[in-house]
Amino acid sequence: MTPEIIYPIAKFIAEKILKQPSKIITADEALISSGLIDSFSLMDLALFIEDTFSVRIEDTELNAETFDNLNQLASLIQSRK
């Protein structure tokens, strides 16, 4: 639905956070509740999103309730643009 948002984030997660560049992360795959991304890396993800899409993500939003997969993250980013 929003590949231009989802793709770079998926790439960032696979390469920089998981260090498995070939890993494919699907848009509805649970990221936080599954333990794929831990709290330390969550911060990296937020900084990457802020820099790439020029939006702000508050620290109180860094949890599975706000976004737990790439689709939810993309909607969050779009709503801020």
Place this chain on the structure above:
Amino acid sequence: MIDHELLVHRLWSIVHRPLMTTLPNLLQRSYQEIPDKTSIILQHAGQPDKPITYRDLIHGANRFALTYAREGIKPGEVVILILQHGEDLIYSFWGAILHGAIPSIMPFLTEKLAPEKYRADLASLISITKPTTIVTYPEFEAEVRSALVEGNSVRHVILTSTVEAEAEPNFESLQGFKSSPEDIVVLQHSSGTTGLQKGVALSHRAVLNQLESYGKTIHIDPEKDVIVSWLPLYHDMGFIACFLLPVLLRIPLVNMSPFDWVRAPYKLHQAISQYKGTLTWLPNFAYNFCAHKIRERNLEGVNLSSWRAIINCSEPVHVESHDLFFEKFSAYGLKKSALQTCYAMAENVFAVTQSPLDGTPAVDEIDRETFMTQRLATPPIAGQPSMKMTSSGHPLPNTKIRVVDESFNDLPNRSVGEIAVQSDCMLTEYFNRPDATEAAIKNGWYLTGDYGYIANGELYVSGRKKDLIIVGGKNVYPQDLESLACEVLGVHKGRTVAFGMYDEEEGTEEVVIIAEAESTSPSEQEAIADAIRKHVTKSSAIALRHVKVVDDKWIIKTSSGKTARSANKEKFLKELEIN
């Protein structure tokens, strides 16, 4: 000035009363002498800060002490606290102290950890420590009860909703005042199945001797110091330096949740600025984390000039991490001399050594080759690769250290050996574990399992004899991770190895797991790697950075069939270099 010196002198005369002082006595004195002084300022994201005076603290603790009495809990029984950052945790802890029960704080279940694994950890803690009581929230009761089995030691699950009403404490009837200084006052556990089965038992005397000795070493001053901490209370650094020390030595403590800090690390800096914080303890990774992840926009108006010591402790110290931190925050008034180091362990209550606070920790540049091959720390040779070791400072006045070889002979200065510690603040025992106690203490010396050397009277910690991974200050036992990896379908049973690898960017160790698979197909091996990553993370709350699934016979075993972790690590690193 003289008044001030008198005050400090008086503080030590209160704390140091051999044979007669216990933790309840100190609490009572603070209650009577400084009831209105703020002891703890609790911070919660999105809520106003909550100051707790000594009166509030004792009243809150008394509610729990009355509850423990109501339930018939006897002094000397172990009470496990399963609570999150907040007032209940603080009051239930000090309430146990006033009641003479032995509190131990267990980490709360997080979204990262699978509930069934949490239950198994709790059951494993219960089987060794044999607590009679668990304190938790009504919402968590079912979770706790599901870990209990017929015939185990737990007789009471106390819910925070059933705690007695506030009442003026009756110091005559509180059972904790009958404790003697030699009695065990608290238990500290580290994490994971292995860690939870080894509760470090500390006496009143040990705790107070540590606080006296360490407090003097860092020139603690109840009139000027303010401790700011985000460290969890189930870990010795948070528990001793940032909870017992401030409360008992009357130093105001600003306490935030580790979960709030990790999402907003700038909150530490803002709290320092707002409350003129002077002292903080951090594991090495936190220096890198703050330097890389705090945004300037969150530091507007922040003034860090009051910060007199930020003490690096609980994982290997890297001077580069201090440099990163200083470069980033010097513009906000941070002093270089604030960056300090300490070597500590729960078995000595906390600190063993501390760098002198009036300078920067010594850095010893040594020849890499001689260090690696001869285990000697010698001066660098021109043109040869060298390495920089950061000093952990001098032993505390009450603590002696030795560096010994395998046969427990003293080694000369600059020779690397195992660090042994002796003091008047050592553990009484590993609780209900005479086997572990006997293995760790030799002729009155605690064998730390850490390697290091002494130069110019200062200790340099250089590695570990014991197989332990320290991730973000948290101790992780590789055998726990290896057995978890073996549970994954397609992994050869008993053919996994876990070890730590230092990551310079993160400033901490990252976990590597290697597992032999039954299948040799690359796609199946990749699927197994994914499954290991998920299963181990959910079952240990440790994120894995490298999972390598290999063919049969990759893993090196010793002749006795044990997994040789260091040999496997070397093999892994070599393969990384080749690729």
